[in-house]
Amino acid sequence: MSARAPSKQFNLTSTDFGTGFSWGISTAAYQNEGAHNIDGKGPSIWDTFTQKKGTIYKAQNGQTACDFFHRYKADILLLKEMNIPNFRFSLAWSRLLPKGYGHISPQGVDFYNRVIDFCLECGIRPWITLYHWDLPQALEDRGGWMNRDILGWFEDYVKLCASLFGDRVTHWMVLNEPMVFTGAGYFLGVHAPGKKGLKSFLPAVHHATLCQAIGGKVVRGLVPNAEVGTTFSCSQINAFSEKSKDIRAAQKADVLLNRLFIEPALGLGYPSENLPILKRLDSFKKEGDDQKLLFDFDFIGIQNYTREVVKHSYTVPYLHAKIVPATDRPVKTTLMDWEVHPPSVYNMIAKFNAYSNIPKIIVTENGAAFSDNIRNGAVHDPERLGYLQQYLYQVHKAQQDGYKVSGYFAWTFTDNFEWAEGYFPRFGLVYTDFPSQRRIIKSSGKWYRDFLGNVP
Ligand code: GAL
Numbered sequence: 001m002s003a004r005a006p007s008k009q010f011n012l013t014s015t016d017f018g019t020g021f022s023w024g025i026s027t028a029a030y031q032n033e034g035a036h037n038i039d040g041k042g043p044s045i046w047d048t049f050t051q052k053k054g055t056i057y058k059a060q061n062g063q064t065a066c067d068f069f070h071r072y073k074a075d076i077l078l079l080k081e082m083n084i085p086n087f088r089f090s091l092a093w094s095r096l097l098p099k100g101y102g103h104i105s106p107q108g109v110d111f112y113n114r115v116i117d118f119c120l121e122c123g124i125r126p127w128i129t130l131y132h133w134d135l136p137q138a139l140e141d142r143g144g145w146m147n148r149d150i151l152g153w154f155e156d157y158v159k160l161c162a163s164l165f166g167d168r169v170t171h172w173m174v175l176n177e178p179m180v181f182t183g184a185g186y187f188l189g190v191h192a193p194g195k196k197g198l199k200s201f202l203p204a205v206h207h208a209t210l211c212q213a214i215g216g217k218v219v220r221g222l223v224p225n226a227e228v229g230t231t232f233s234c235s236q237i238n239a240f241s242e243k244s245k246d247i248r249a250a251q252k253a254d255v256l257l258n259r260l261f262i263e264p265a266l267g268l269g270y271p272s273e274n275l276p277i278l279k280r281l282d283s284f285k286k287e288g289d290d291q292k293l294l295f296d297f298d299f300i301g302i303q304n305y306t307r308e309v310v311k312h313s314y315t316v317p318y319l320h321a322k323i324v325p326a327t328d329r330p331v332k333t334t335l336m337d338w339e340v341h342p343p344s345v346y347n348m349i350a351k352f353n354a355y356s357n358i359p360k361i362i363v364t365e366n367g368a369a370f371s372d373n374i375r376n377g378a379v380h381d382p383e384r385l386g387y388l389q390q391y392l393y394q395v396h397k398a399q400q401d402g403y404k405v406s407g408y409f410a411w412t413f414t415d416n417f418e419w420a421e422g423y424f425p426r427f428g429l430v431y432t433d434f435p436s437q438r439r440i441i442k443s444s445g446k447w448y449r450d451f452l453g454n455v456p
Pocket of ligand 1: 028031176177180233303365411418419427
């Protein structure tokens with residue numbers, strides 16, 4: 001199932017993907033909004049984590065970020081100018097519920113009402129992500145994702161969002177990349193809240209998987225005609241060699257990076273046969289949980305950037321597998337040191353398509369960080385443009401081959417706060433000059449605008 005190389009000249013247009021295909025661009029609250037303590041917003045785990053020494057590149061934070069909170073009108077007008085029909089953004093839980101539950105902030109509600117209304121006024125469909133990693137700090141203080149009470153906190157939060165905005169918003173995503181926020185945040189400690197080890201990771205995984213289904217059910221129950229999805233990070237995995245040790249290592253990485261969160265929702269249970277340590281998740285299960293994990297999402301959002309090559313390692317506990325860095329291989333890489341490997345998106349679409357009960361796949365994130373410079377007032381970014389075209393070529397090929405892929409959202413709109421890497425990697429199709437907050441559409445953004453030009 002290997003994918004062909006793209007032709008030198010990219011000559012697809014958006015209409016080649018058909019009229020039902022959803023085109024868009026994705027962002028997230030903490031990475032874009034700023035206004036971290038304005039109008040009653042409570043702190044999130046990212047507000048706290050970024051204040052800890054040594055956590056973030058150059059001790060940067062998202063306190064101001066792209067100041068989307070104040071500039072949302074100009075930014076949405078820019079989306080319109082760029083012909084972008086669907087705008088995916090996330091809600092900051094602690095902007096709506098400063099303590100995570102209980103008191104509702106009227107200013108927070110007002111902000112998202114204004115954003116949604118202005119999108120609609122501009123003819124742009126809002127797609128909401130309910131949780132893109134910024135847990136209210138007040139909930140983290142009570143154990144966060146490790147505390148089973150999060151099932152109730154999350155259910156109430158989703159009920160609030162669905163009843164506030166469901167009259168105008170039809171497209172919802174429950175979680176953004178649960179593997180990343182549990183793995184980086186509760187196992188490796190490199191993302192908020194900075195917890196480490198299996199004892200935090202395993203309960204966080206089980207509770208996030210339950211919340212994924214709980215959130216889906218709440219939205220479906222409260223929003224008429226809702227399209228309910230959730231998103232997963234995923235990467236093509238290749239074994240470093242044909243040796244059985246490396247092949248087994250690659251299978252384990254595949255469980256963690258691609259299978260862990262989708263399979264329980266589909267009724268397949270946690271994929272512990274290739275990664276026995278996951279059997280320990282059973283100790284966090286209560287009666288009836290296997291049923292509670294199930295939800296039949298209307299679409300699955302897959303987020304693919306790269307592929308990983310994996311080899312056996314005696315020194316990595318539990319997993320006995322490690323990633324061979326792309327920089328140690330003779331391949332093209334981005335500023336994140338991720339391999340540019342366009343067939344990865346094709347292969348991930350094919351992989352998720354192979355599950356029998358996924359009705360629709362949407363690529364809800366794909367993009368690349370390369371170094372950008374302003375020259376004569378313009379930002380020329382041929383590497384990003386080439387990346388997007390090559391990946392889109394593969395998405396189109398997947399569609400032509402009969403896979404159920406029906407949307408593509410580029411990551412991301414304006415350059416923003418890239419988590420632990422701070423403002424160093426720029427992923428935007430629009431350049432953000434952070435000191436002045438001026439936006440400059442990069443050549444990749446102009447190309448996307450023209451490519452989308454005739455989307456109905
Ligand atoms: C994803 C994440 C985004 C963005 C992107 C680029 O994992 O959902 O928030 O940071 O990666 O690294």
